[in-house]
Amino acid sequence: MRPFNYHRASSVKDALAIAGAKSNVKFIAGGTNLLDLMKLEIETPMHLVDIADTDLDEITTTSAGGLRIGALVSNTDLAANKTIRQHYQVLSRALLAGASGQLRNKATTGGNLLQRTRCPYFYDTNQACNKRVPGSGCSALEGFNRNHAILGTSDRCIATHPSDMAVAMRVLDAQVEVKAANGDTRMIAMENFHTLPGDTPHIENTLKAGEMITAVALPPPIDGVHVYQKIRDRASYAFALVSVAAIIPKSGTAQFAFGGLAHKPWRDKTAEKELLKGSKAFTDALLKTASTTEHNKFKVTLVERTVAAILAQAEEAKA
Known part of the structure; x- marks a missing residue:
């Protein structure tokens, strides 16, 4: 160090x-x-x-009927919060699917959003990685890339974002509150907070120099079936091959966000409109731009089957 x-x-x-x-x-x-x-x-x-x-460890209600979650609220406390468990179940379930109990006790809401990829080539300083050393190349492109991204990739990076919590925040249309040294506060929609790799994979979010995450704001809760399904190689302490956060309301269009597929939590609102035609129409639209390798092409089928299973589960819950 x-x-x-x-x-x-x-x-x-x-x-x-x-x-x-x-x-x-x-x-x-x-x-x-x-x-x-x-x-x-x-x-x-x-x-x-x-x-x-600092005093960023509180969960409070907002005037709009949602919640403001301080950046220092631990993953354990957030998952256990009564309002989160009752009205934002997808978030509680996503948090409990992440890491281990010991890590959740220390990990914070703000830090969870800022965690970096677990791509093995990023962690191995003997390997080329544009995210670690811009311009050095990407060893994952021709390497073993079973866990890597199939959506929003570039020829510079195919790493995935590792957070479970962020996937749930994305399906909830959360907003990230950040503050600058001059005292200015701004809100960044979750869909705009994380960035795709493009030519600059080392730039992972839209924070400016010196800015700090102070909170995450959730909108009013959505009634319906909340699901977080995480497919991984072992039952605990493993990152997602594919994860799906879904809210299927009693009426209206279902909302889906995905982990393990891209450099950021992935949601396609245009594809969600195809849900009226069924699961296959939705996943076809969702995955139409997928770029796979020999190692990770199984993720396409995994997404299709997981979405179909979630929709079937939701129909049973409604019955």
């Missing part, structure tokens, strides 16, 4: 002031991903700002 300066912020204002005055700054809360990357010298911040003492 390379040397760095450690700052313990006493408030959000203090943390942002430090970030505004320094260069190459990272905020740290639970540290469940960042510390591992620092040990591998993939992340090399000069300044580490600890925000554990």
Whole structure:
């Protein structure tokens, strides 16, 4: 691990002031991903700002009838929250499908959104990776890429985003609240928060330098069947081959978001309109731009079967 300066912020204002005055700054809360990357010298911040003492650990209702989730709310506390369990079940289920109990105790809402890909070529500093070293190449393209993306890929990167929570946030149309050093606050829709690789896979989100996630806002709850289905190689502590977050309302169009398919949580609202024609029409529209390899082409069939099973499950629940 390379040397760095450690700052313990006493408030959000203090943390942002430090970030505004320094260069190459990272905020740290639970540290469940960042510390591992620092040990591998993939992340090399000069300044580490600890925000554990800031007041971002509350879940409150909004005037619109939704929820505001502080960036420091742990994954465990969020999954166990009574309102989340009763009215945002897809989110609770997604959180409980992620990592282990010990990690969920430390992992935070803001940090979960910012975790980086688990692509093995990204973690192996002996391999070429445009995400780690821009312009160096992508070893995954011709390597073993069974777990890699089939949607929104580029010739620079086929990594996937690892978060379960973010997939549920995407299907819920959440908004990410961020604050800058000058005090300005802006809201970023989840669909716009994470970016596709294109020619710049090292740019993973739309945060500006010095900005910090302070909360995530959820809209009013949607009644209906909430499902989070995670297909993985083992029953726990494994990242998704394919994950599906779905909300099937009592009336109206169902909402689907997917993990394990792209560089960001994937939702296609145009394809969702095809659900009126059935599961196959939806997945055909969803996957029409899929770019697969010999190793990961099975994901197409896996998505088709998982969506069909979820819709059948929803029909049984409605009956």
